[in-house]
Amino acid sequence: MRTALTIAGSDCSGGAGIQADMKTMLANGVYAMSAITALTAQNTTGVTGIMDVTPEFLGSQIDAIFTDIRPDAVKIGMVSASPLIEMIAGKLKEYQAENIVVDPVMVATSGAKLISDDAIETLKSTLLPMATVITPNIPEAEVLFGAKITSAKEMEEAALMINKTYHCAVLLKGGHQLNDANDLLCREGEFKWFNGKRIDNPNTHGTGCTLSSAIASNLAKGYDLDTAVERAKDYISGALAAMLDLGKGSGPMNHGFAVTGKYTEMAEKEDC
Numbered sequence: 001m002r003t004a005l006t007i008a009g010s011d012c013s014g015g016a017g018i019q020a021d022m023k024t025m026l027a028n029g030v031y032a033m034s035a036i037t038a039l040t041a042q043n044t045t046g047v048t049g050i051m052d053v054t055p056e057f058l059g060s061q062i063d064a065i066f067t068d069i070r071p072d073a074v075k076i077g078m079v080s081a082s083p084l085i086e087m088i089a090g091k092l093k094e095y096q097a098e099n100i101v102v103d104p105v106m107v108a109t110s111g112a113k114l115i116s117d118d119a120i121e122t123l124k125s126t127l128l129p130m131a132t133v134i135t136p137n138i139p140e141a142e143v144l145f146g147a148k149i150t151s152a153k154e155m156e157e158a159a160l161m162i163n164k165t166y167h168c169a170v171l172l173k174g175g176h177q178l179n180d181a182n183d184l185l186c187r188e189g190e191f192k193w194f195n196g197k198r199i200d201n202p203n204t205h206g207t208g209c210t211l212s213s214a215i216a217s218n219l220a221k222g223y224d225l226d227t228a229v230e231r232a233k234d235y236i237s238g239a240l241a242a243m244l245d246l247g248k249g250s251g252p253m254n255h256g257f258a259v260t261g262k263y264t265e266m267a268e269k270e271d272c
């Protein structure tokens with residue numbers, strides 16, 4: 001079985017972060033592992049607390065993983081502080097990690113800031129250049145681009161600049177800010193649009209985490225980047241279309257919509 005690692009924060013409410021990543025990896029048929037960067041106290045209405053792990057302990061988790069079960073792909077999500085980012089970059093270099101997907105998480109769907117300003121600079125100088133692909137949404141891409149993005153044409157300008165500056169492929173997500181479900185991939189100066197069908201669902205907590213983990217899972221399985229993005233878009237569309245409705249705010253998706261078998265069938269029959 002192919003393997004994938006998520007290096008990210010925990011979302012105790014289960015819709016984003018490590019929890020969303022591991023559900024996504026399971027549903028996409030890879031063995032999921034995690035190195036936790038921070039605990040968050042959050043739910044569908046907001047984030048009430050963040051507790052970072054120490055860089056040393058994050059390093060120990062990554063060592064434990066790479067010295068035993070080597071991941072075929074690595075997804076990086078919320079990392080709020082520079083020393084943690086430096087630790088990740090050092091370890092991924094040491095172990096010559098492959099298929100690195102960086103979701104440059106800056107703000108939660110609920111509006112909470114999940115990264116410090118100096119950490120954004122460290123992210124730019126260390127992790128982005130190591131990535132196979134990065135997956136910013138519009139506000140995150142604006143920070144990397146240094147200007148507002150208000151149209152499909154400006155998405156192309158921003159993606160090209162980010163691709164050239166950080167020497168990594170960029171999947172710029174139109175997402176819930178612009179362009180509905182249309183995302184733009186820019187690799188080596190070439191554009192490819194992935195036009196998704198917008199699903200009318202207000203419950204989008206964890207969409208970014210889920211998409212990047214689905215891309216990492218498909219890279220782990222050996223698909224090329226275009227195919228991995230295509231398959232990941234298909235997965236997230238299914239998870240949104242399942243119309244799970246939980247919590248008082250922007251709720252989580254049904255990551256298990258396509259998981260079938262004896263145990264899910266039993267739960268469906270019992271309507272639980």
Ligand SMILES: Nc1ncnc2c1ncn2[C@@H]1O[C@H](COP(=O)(O)OP(=O)(O)OP(=O)(O)O)[C@@H](O)[C@H]1O
Pocket residue numbers: 016107108109136137138173174175176177180181182183196197198199200201204205206207208209211233236237240
């Ligand atoms: N309503 C929708 N219908 C279909 N696809 C969607 C919808 N909303 C988002 N997506 C898709 O979900 C993926 C994640 O994009 P999005 O912009 O929501 O991420 P994000 O803002 O980083 O998420 P998060 O809120 O978790 O940080 C993209 O492929 C986007 O096109």
Ligand SMILES: Cc1ncc(CO)c(N)n1
Pocket residue numbers: 008009010011016017018040077078105107108109205206207208209
């Ligand atoms: C832990 C965590 N990572 C990422 C996000 C962004 O959705 C979130 N809300 N929480």
